[in-house]
Amino acid sequence: MANCQYTQLQEYVRLVGPWCQVNIGSCRFMLGQCYLATGEGQKALRCFQEAANEAEKEEFLMKLTGAEDEEAAPTARLQYYNKVLRLLEDVGLPELVIQLSTLAITEAAGDASSQAALWTRIFKHHLDLGHNSEAYEALTQNPDSSMQLDCLRQLVVVLCERSQLQDLVQFSYVNLHDEVVNIIESRARSLDLLSHNYYELLYAFHIQRHNYRKAGTVMFELGMRLGREVRSRAGLQRQVNCYLSALNCLRLIRPEYAWIVQPASGATYERPGASPKRNSDGEFSSEPEHRHVDILELKDLEKEYILSRSRLTLAQHHPPSAAIAGSAAAVEMVALLVQTGLFDSAISLCQTFGLTLAPVFEGLTFKCIQLQFGGEEVQNEAWSWLAVNQLSTVVNTKESSATDEAWRLLASYLDRFSSRGQHHRHVITKLLSHGVPLPDWVTSAYKLVDAASLLRLYLNFDLLEQAVELVLEWMEAVQGKGHQYFGIQ
Template identity: 35%
Template structure:
């Protein structure tokens, strides 16, 4: 066929045959005579295909021509009786399996061929091709490196790992220059396959410190990208802890402060190693950056407060207590960056006499030592800013940038006197401006009392409870005082049914009627957010509680009072009509629920 002709006429076989014929020294008269030259041609062809010879041209040609099944049959025919070129035949058979996608068979055969690499001419000349720069290196290791590249080109990473481990076992640890590269191969393929523990083990045993640092960076960044913090923390990082910390710190400072994974990893790492001072420093640094690099919105302030609180918690765990401190560099202002004129040719570090200049106090790197009390002050300052923004949203853009003294002035102006006094106490500021503001002529003592009552009630009452709300509401009703909107709004969010009962028990029938109507509409889905309801009454939703018995008692009170007062009569009619509408809606929704349950 055409491939056979190519082998005999154009390929390496033709070159070998022409050389054999040239050595026969046939005369020009004998060449045209077939009875003289044909025997020599056949003899040359037989030398090409005969396996017991030093040349390996026929199997090599079959591999190049893509005749993989013929190679397998060729090796099978020679198996058991031909001892020539065993290593080369194993290599070609493995290569054929590799081309056909049977990588595990190929891996086994290519590893078998490694045992003959140092004495097989085909492997030495065609596969290994040892260059001058590789003189003195282990032949088997060089062969296995070639095999590794074969698997890498086809993406068979698992087999590349097997061959690399075999090469590591063959290499001499003391002087083989390929050993670190082999460990790198194992590391990179394990990392790509998600075998993180195996990748870490390969990184640790790599004898090249430069490669170890590069691989550490690859491992850490890969695991951080895939959010594998639990895997990262469990490694011991023998001898690489300082490099790890520096690496992640640089990346954390380079990224946006809103990217939390780097700081979270450093914090978790230090806590896991029980190095609480470093954990505190990490959280304080992130909190400091949140205050300097963000717009100061409420979410950023709350994150900053959490960072400072984590810092306080870590410092409280440091033993002994006199080591519970961290260091913060002091930021230089723009006005401090003065550049002195230096004449050309004069060293800026030496004076005119050649003596070394002492650094001025302003140019030295200043540091500030922070203890638990200092960090707690920063935390309270951020909490005060959060309270200001929640109380007065118009300060959302400026409240986070205020200094302690400016913040006290703003807090006093909006009526947050308790918080202002707390900041004065923590930062040793004057109390007089706060008390003077309380006694200004335009300040109403009644409004101040209401603000103080609101502050104390909201600060004292636990979430979801209404013990103090009930006491305040009942007392105000007994005094026949006006119920402020903030009180009823908070009470409705927490327990509207209890508020309805309190109003009815205290004789506030009109207020109770208005509350009952709003409550019914909220249950029906209109204004549900004002009563702490997640959704209204629907056939697909959960059941919703409404104090029907309390509303019935309220209707009786309104009906009785309506006989003498037309105002209560109108309230009775409107509430009764709304209650009838609610009953009809509940009946319809219940019927729909029963039908839906029956269809299932």
């Protein structure tokens, strides 16, 4: 019935058109609505455009747009366009909305507010249609900075949800670069790490523009958050990848500029992006200044990378540790690695952070004691951590037990990392404190480098017979008999 009425109205307008020249604009407007009802959008748009010329003259059209008084008459045409645009939006014709909005912009040459609203409308419909480039162009044409920022924020969010990140990264963002970064940073820091990839987007954004320092900063921040918020093996793997990416970014920068600024909690600094080690001229300053920021250079990122890799290694070999490893400091990690039997990783971590190897030698010595007095179950469990530390030399045969391999591992560590016998003392102290007789190879090695310390240890543990025997051997060595066993020339 409705379509029949619209058809009758169309026929009426056609019949009166040749001879009736009154209210032509109103007739064209009504005909345009008929075409909309019958699904002929382009014909409707043509009629609406023809009616626009009479929007400031005909009573019906002025009432339609609310421009009846004289003050509103100059804006009657713009109000008419807004009325038609709402009609087109109501029936779901975004392409026609874009066409008419583009035409209306020329009519609003002196009205910045109307132009901003029209460009916003064009942006919205281009974005809904998936015309990303056209939406970006409409955004850049918007004269209202507030509306422009709203459109930019919507563009970032929508393209991220659609996973159309290539378009988002490649836009030039002339005069909008900082705003884009702020929007992405804000969303990256406020949303769940596991369900959104805004950090990766920001990293790609900076890489696209060859800003490797900022790209490295983004990856380092993501790695830190993963350590605090994602306490799992997968989170630790992502943390390792993040720190490696940050490390690679700094390696692409000249050494004197290979640093990033990590603001401390609640701190601010005056010149964002400037090195706190340099003055306003970019030169190194010899005068210490109190600044609430941490400067991370290449060596610092290398340390964080090795620490994160140690955390991942621990989680791979002992999954329950993943929950506490993510935020563990280097000293804590050494203790966890030693407890799990990952001595190679513990030594590497100690060397990287300049920590003492004493916990490693004490921990390995204690495991040797446990194996020596433990049962078959302890022996079987030991093969797993022994293989991790010395896979190429471990030989699981009838002639070689897990206890033998553990002692051999300890001996190899003493040869490699205790050139002056500084760690023999920790091993001997641990053995004597548990009442375990000292292996001959331990005492022989320690006599060679520091017989006096060995004597003091004997006396501290009331081993008088061993002390006397050591003194007698020493006296003979001084006289020339067996001097090579005490390192006497």
